[in-house]
Every structure is written in C-alpha cells, then in structure tokens.
Amino acid sequence: MILGREARQGLTLISPTMIYALLLLAAPLLTVVTFSFWTQDYLTIDTTLTLNNYREAWTQPIYRILILRSLMVSLVVTLVTVLLAFPIAYYLSFHVTRRKALWLFMITIPFWTSYLLRVFLWKVILGYNGVLNSALTGLGIIDEPLTFLLYNINAVIITLAHAWAPFAILPIFVALEKIDRSLLEAAEDLGDGPVRRFFRVTLPLAMPGVIASILIVLIPTVGDFITPRLVGGTDGLMIANMIQIQFGKANNAPLGAALAVSSMVIVASISLVIYLAGKRFGGKTQ
Amino acid sequence: MQDKPIIELRDVIKRFGSVQALNGINATIREGEFFSLLGPSGCGKTTLLRMIAGFEDPTDGAIVIDGKSMQGIPANRRPTNMVFQSYAIFPHLSVAENVAYGLKKKKLSKAEIAAEVDKALSMVDLAGYGRRAAHELSGGQRQRVALARALVMRPKVVLLDEPLSALDKKLREQMQVELRQLQQSIGITFILVTHDQEEALIMSDRIAVMFEGNIAQIDTPEGLYRRPVSKRVASFIGVMNFLDATATGQDGTGLSLDIPALGKVTVPPSHVPEGMAAASVQSIGVRPEMLTILFDGKDKAESETTGKVTGTSYYGDMTYYTVALNGVGAPVTVSMRNTAGRSVLPVGSPVRVGWGAESIVLFE
The missing domain is CATH 2.40.50.140 (Nucleic acid-binding proteins)
Incomplete structure (x- = not known):
C-alpha cells in the first residue's frame, strides 16, 4: 500500500466533503473555462475552440476600463478596510480584558441582515433626500443636498468597506491573539519604546493575519456586482456587472466566460504577489 | 566580591486590587553577586523580579538600581535585561538577529554589531548558530540565545525568571553549573527567581527565601541550610527533623535543653540566635x-x-x-x-x- 493506514482513514473522512466541494467548485469552474473557448452563434453555441473571446476581452477598451476600475476599487476598499480593521483588532486583542466574546459577537452584528439590505441601507444614508443630506441641511451646514455621495465610485467604496470590515477584523484579531505577550516584554526589555516595538515585533508577527485580511477583502470585492449595481450609478459599474450583462441581456456567454477567467487570472496573480510580499515581510514564521 | 550595592529595595509593596502580593520588601543586592529569590509559587518572587525589570510598578516603596531611583522609568530605559521563563525568542528573527535586537538602538556599525553578537554567542557556546531560525533550536539552545541576548546589552543586572524550569533534569543540572561559571567569569550581577531550593543552593552567593509576599530570610546557601530562622525556612530548604524540646536554663556555658527524643543537652552560646530567650524555645531541628x-x-x-x-x-x-x-x-x-x-x-x-x-x- 502506498498510503499509510492513517492517510487512508483521513481520505475516507474527508472524501464526502471533497466530492461535494469538487462538484460545486471545480465543475462550474471547468464549465466557465470551457465556455470561454467557444463562440455564441445567435441561439446556438459553436463548440470549435477559439481564442477570439480572449482577444476581444483584452483589446476592447471598455473591458480594460472596467477591469482596471474594479481593481482600483477593490484595492482602495482593501486598503481602507484593513487600515480601519487593524486598530479595532488591536484594541480588542490588547486592551479588552473582560467580555472579549461579547465584543466579537457585536462585530458580527452586521451579518444579521442580508448583504442586499445593508447595501440598500447605504442608499438610504447617502441618497439625495437621505439621512446624511437631511442631517446636514437640517443643521444648516449645507443649503442644497450633496449629489456626489451616491451613484459613483465613492459610494461603492464606502459600502464595500463597511460590508467587509468584520472579515478583515477577525483574521487580524486571531493573529494578534496568538502573539506571546512575553515577546513584547522582551522587546521593551531590550530597549524598544512602544512604537519601535510595534513595528519590529507586533506587526511582523501579525502579518499572516493582515495578509489573510487583505486577500479575504480583495478577492471577492473585485467581482462584486450588487454594490456597484445599486449604489454605483453608471460611473461605478465594475467588471462583474459586464460579465452579468454578457451572460444575460447581451446573450454572449462565451465572452462573459472569457472576461470572468481573465479577471480571475489577474486577481490570482495579484493575490500571489501580496502573499509572497507578506511572507517576506513577516520573516521566517511558520 | 565587592560590597557595593547595585539594587536596593526599600519597603516595596505591591497590591493587585485587594490582593497584597508583596508586603514591604527590604533587601540590598550587591554588585557582582548571584542572588536568588526562592519561594513556593505565589510567594511574590516573580512579581518582585518584574518590578525590578520595570514591567510592574510598585504600589509603594522604592527600587533603586545603581544609585538611581527607578520610579517612573520604563523597562526599556533600565540597566537590566531579562531572561524570560518562556525565553521569548522572536520567532520571526534568526538567532543572530535575536541577539542583535537590543543593539540596533545603540549607535554601532554593522561590523561592530556582528562582532558583539559573535562574542555573545560564543560566550554561551553557540558560536556558528547565528543563521539558524528560532524554531530550529532545542529548549537548551533557546535558553542560551535568551541569555546571550541579555548579556550582549552589557546590563548592570541580569534578571532570570525560572530560566531552567523547562529543561529536563540532566540539562538543567548542566546549565546550573554553566550559568554559575559564566556569571563568575563576567562578574555581572544575576538575580534568579526559582522555586527549586537545590538550584538556589547550587548557584547563588546569597538567597532570599520568600513566603506570601515577605522575605523570611536572606543568607548564604550555607547560612540558610545551617541556621534557618524559622521552621518554615528549615523545612523548605532540604530535609529537617523537628523534635519537641523544653529549655531548662541558660547561663555562660549555653542554653540547656531537655529533648525527650534525644536526651539532655547544652547548646553552646555561639549556636543560640541573638535575642532568643530560653523560655521561647519550643522545638529543635536537626538535619x-x-x-x-x-x-x-x-x-x-x-x-x-x-x-x-x-x-x-x-x-x-x-x-x-x-x-x-x-x-x-x-x-x-x-x-x-x-x-x-x-x-x-x-x-x-x-x-x-x-x-x-x-x-x-x-x-x-
């Protein structure tokens, strides 16, 4: 036998989950990849293999603009989210001594309503007659409602950053919790003040959590289509909206598939770079 | 050994909420000596060490190191360095980077730092281990790295918080001897916290025995063993047989006792603790x-x-x-x-x- 007893036992244990995961993940993925090499011929699909969809996806300016905008939005969202999440996770890990579980519980409160509802809420807050504008006019700070709040990229960024914050807080919190507190005392003992200690010990050791947060926020936001659709207006549309159009109204599933695969490859490469950079900065930790 | 005091503890009190951890500690630790704080767990010895290091503030009293009051001086500006019980080796740094950690702040060139690190590593028998990653080290090696990291700072005092408790018996005994020899050869003051009376006896110049936030006795290992001041100290250090005794008289020849288990005896005056009245003798001890x-x-x-x-x-x-x-x-x-x-x-x-x-x- 090539596999040891324990290895076989392990495989048996995970195989139902693995089959399920393969069916739901790998099968659709393969379908999309296959589709991207075919051609839509009005109502039928021409199954001759071709690279035409990719050629179109990579040369048409509209697609390039959309993918670049998606990347820009998701990078800004990631940056804002992780920068805001870190202090919260830090406070939770280092300064909350009692009722930590309650705090964690409270962080998950946004998840109690659906994602769609939360996006709608931002519409209510940022709208022309929305909460923010009413408040500001009511207080006499502005005379006319602000129009740059909703239906543009800013609104997309604000909404996404809010939606993904808990996902960013939790991995950083876990990484900070894992840091042996005597390491911080050792750094202090060896002459570091709080700031130097943070950059020489705390941050490098929290890096796995930071990287996890970055990836967790970055990857899904590139492909988000609900938020840009609801609060983004025409300027805020992203690549996922275009993919949706291709599969739907435009009736060009192969082109949509090629766009999907292309953005997947781009996001995967960016993630890999971030992962490797983080590993380098984090040093030789496991 | 010089008699110059390096650390003075004056009426040091520490309270955690309503719990009194230290009830007014007074002690003087001399320059160049190996001083141990010995006591059962919960006696306050680690708290006292952490206060000397600057990780805790005394509720009351003063800690003076090298003639300067440490009131309000944070751990990073004290002339002490600590070897932690867990060793606290930075997992993201190599052995050499760990040892060099504290040197980065001193104004030294790269070459000078490398030389200092090499010197410190060879002092603890780890020459050539500089490039190893922290997780490639055994327990004993981690302990040596922690020691090198403290020694390289040339502190006035090295503080050791149960540094040998995680090692197995053989290695622990070997390290006890090595640590003692190292301390004697470099002449830096060491303060060791331990609950192991044998370890304290082997390594120390002087030992403070602590119970429940008080120092019961400070003496040399021999003094503690031969002249314990209380039954509690006596039974904590080694084995002691306690026997009932009644004093029958006291004169120039000594203190006369009636010990039912042994017989009648006169203890010479040199063996009667100063200020001890004959009538107060309740029992005797014999090793x-x-x-x-x-x-x-x-x-x-x-x-x-x-x-x-x-x-x-x-x-x-x-x-x-x-x-x-x-x-x-x-x-x-x-x-x-x-x-x-x-x-x-x-x-x-x-x-x-x-x-x-x-x-x-x-x-x-």
Whole structure:
C-alpha cells in the first residue's frame, strides 16, 4: 500500500466533503473555462475552440476600463478596510480584558441582515433626500443636498468597506491573539519604546493575519456586482456587472466566460504577489 | 566580591486590587553577586523580579538600581535585561538577529554589531548558530540565545525568571553549573527567581527565601541550610527533623535543653540566635546527615540515643533511614553514606543513633 493506514482513514473522512466541494467548485469552474473557448452563434453555441473571446476581452477598451476600475476599487476598499480593521483588532486583542466574546459577537452584528439590505441601507444614508443630506441641511451646514455621495465610485467604496470590515477584523484579531505577550516584554526589555516595538515585533508577527485580511477583502470585492449595481450609478459599474450583462441581456456567454477567467487570472496573480510580499515581510514564521 | 550595592529595595509593596502580593520588601543586592529569590509559587518572587525589570510598578516603596531611583522609568530605559521563563525568542528573527535586537538602538556599525553578537554567542557556546531560525533550536539552545541576548546589552543586572524550569533534569543540572561559571567569569550581577531550593543552593552567593509576599530570610546557601530562622525556612530548604524540646536554663556555658527524643543537652552560646530567650524555645531541628547510625558497637559519638528502624529508602550513594527515637514522637530521618562492607539495615532493627550539640538548631 502506498498510503499509510492513517492517510487512508483521513481520505475516507474527508472524501464526502471533497466530492461535494469538487462538484460545486471545480465543475462550474471547468464549465466557465470551457465556455470561454467557444463562440455564441445567435441561439446556438459553436463548440470549435477559439481564442477570439480572449482577444476581444483584452483589446476592447471598455473591458480594460472596467477591469482596471474594479481593481482600483477593490484595492482602495482593501486598503481602507484593513487600515480601519487593524486598530479595532488591536484594541480588542490588547486592551479588552473582560467580555472579549461579547465584543466579537457585536462585530458580527452586521451579518444579521442580508448583504442586499445593508447595501440598500447605504442608499438610504447617502441618497439625495437621505439621512446624511437631511442631517446636514437640517443643521444648516449645507443649503442644497450633496449629489456626489451616491451613484459613483465613492459610494461603492464606502459600502464595500463597511460590508467587509468584520472579515478583515477577525483574521487580524486571531493573529494578534496568538502573539506571546512575553515577546513584547522582551522587546521593551531590550530597549524598544512602544512604537519601535510595534513595528519590529507586533506587526511582523501579525502579518499572516493582515495578509489573510487583505486577500479575504480583495478577492471577492473585485467581482462584486450588487454594490456597484445599486449604489454605483453608471460611473461605478465594475467588471462583474459586464460579465452579468454578457451572460444575460447581451446573450454572449462565451465572452462573459472569457472576461470572468481573465479577471480571475489577474486577481490570482495579484493575490500571489501580496502573499509572497507578506511572507517576506513577516520573516521566517511558520 | 565587592560590597557595593547595585539594587536596593526599600519597603516595596505591591497590591493587585485587594490582593497584597508583596508586603514591604527590604533587601540590598550587591554588585557582582548571584542572588536568588526562592519561594513556593505565589510567594511574590516573580512579581518582585518584574518590578525590578520595570514591567510592574510598585504600589509603594522604592527600587533603586545603581544609585538611581527607578520610579517612573520604563523597562526599556533600565540597566537590566531579562531572561524570560518562556525565553521569548522572536520567532520571526534568526538567532543572530535575536541577539542583535537590543543593539540596533545603540549607535554601532554593522561590523561592530556582528562582532558583539559573535562574542555573545560564543560566550554561551553557540558560536556558528547565528543563521539558524528560532524554531530550529532545542529548549537548551533557546535558553542560551535568551541569555546571550541579555548579556550582549552589557546590563548592570541580569534578571532570570525560572530560566531552567523547562529543561529536563540532566540539562538543567548542566546549565546550573554553566550559568554559575559564566556569571563568575563576567562578574555581572544575576538575580534568579526559582522555586527549586537545590538550584538556589547550587548557584547563588546569597538567597532570599520568600513566603506570601515577605522575605523570611536572606543568607548564604550555607547560612540558610545551617541556621534557618524559622521552621518554615528549615523545612523548605532540604530535609529537617523537628523534635519537641523544653529549655531548662541558660547561663555562660549555653542554653540547656531537655529533648525527650534525644536526651539532655547544652547548646553552646555561639549556636543560640541573638535575642532568643530560653523560655521561647519550643522545638529543635536537626538535619538527617547530622544524625549517625552507630553500626558497630565500638562506634562513638558525642551523645547517643536508641531507636528502631521503621523504614529505609535506598538512593545508591546514600540510604535514608526513618528511625523512631526512644519511642517518643514522630520518627526522624537519618541519612547514611553507603560503604562497601555494609548493607542496608532491615526494618525493625534496633539501632544506636549518635548526635552532637552543635548540630542542633533552635526554633521558637
């Protein structure tokens, strides 16, 4: 036998989950990849293999603009989210001594309503007659409602950053919790003040959590289509909206598939770079 | 050894909420000495060490290091460096980077830092280990890295928080000797926190025995062993037999006692603690090795009594006998070195036990 007893036992244990995961993940993925090499011929699909969809996806300016905008939005969202999440996770890990579980519980409160509802809420807050504008006019700070709040990229960024914050807080919190507190005392003992200690010990050791947060926020936001659709207006549309159009109204599933695969490859490469950079900065930790 | 004080603790009090961890500690630690804080867990010894290091503030009292009050001075600006119980080796740095950690702040060139690191590593027998990652080290090696990291800072005082407790017995004994030799060769003051009385005896110049936030006694290892001030200290350091005693008088020749288990004796004045009144003597103590079993009819001792062996423990080099003396009180422990021509006495054997007045410790 090539596999040891324990290895076989392990495989048996995970195989139902693995089959399920393969069916739901790998099968659709393969379908999309296959589709991207075919051609839509009005109502039928021409199954001759071709690279035409990719050629179109990579040369048409509209697609390039959309993918670049998606990347820009998701990078800004990631940056804002992780920068805001870190202090919260830090406070939770280092300064909350009692009722930590309650705090964690409270962080998950946004998840109690659906994602769609939360996006709608931002519409209510940022709208022309929305909460923010009413408040500001009511207080006499502005005379006319602000129009740059909703239906543009800013609104997309604000909404996404809010939606993904808990996902960013939790991995950083876990990484900070894992840091042996005597390491911080050792750094202090060896002459570091709080700031130097943070950059020489705390941050490098929290890096796995930071990287996890970055990836967790970055990857899904590139492909988000609900938020840009609801609060983004025409300027805020992203690549996922275009993919949706291709599969739907435009009736060009192969082109949509090629766009999907292309953005997947781009996001995967960016993630890999971030992962490797983080590993380098984090040093030789496991 | 010089007598210049390096650390002075003046009425140091520490309270955690309503719990009083230290009740007014007074002690002076001299430059270049190996000083141990010895006590059971929860006696406040680690708290005291952490206050010297600057990780905790005293509730009241003063800590003076090298003539300067440490009031309000944070740990990163104190002339002390600590070897942590967990060693606290930075997992994201190599051995050399760990040792160099504190040097980065001193204005040294790269070459100077490398030289200092090499020197410190060879001091702890880890020359050539600089490029290893932290997770490639064994427990003993981590301990050495932690020590090198502290020594490279050339502190006035090195603080060691139970540094050997995580090592196995053989390695621990080896490190005890090495640490002691290292300390003597570089002449830096070491303060060791330990709950292991044997470790404290082997390594220290002086030991402070602590119970429940108080220092019970500060003395040399020999002084602690031979002249413990209380029954509690006596039973914490080594084995001590306690026997009831009544004082019958005190004059120029010494303090006369009636010890039912041993007989009548006069303890010479030099062995009576200063200020101890005859009437207050309640019991005496005598170490197992100060009692002798007189195997041969011809063996003689200053005084002797009779007893019966009630149990034996064979340790190879030694045998520990429990002997009921004169049929009075609890049996005592007598330790005898084993010799070639003598086998262990069976339980129930009647024995003569020899003892001397000078080996007797008086307790109130």
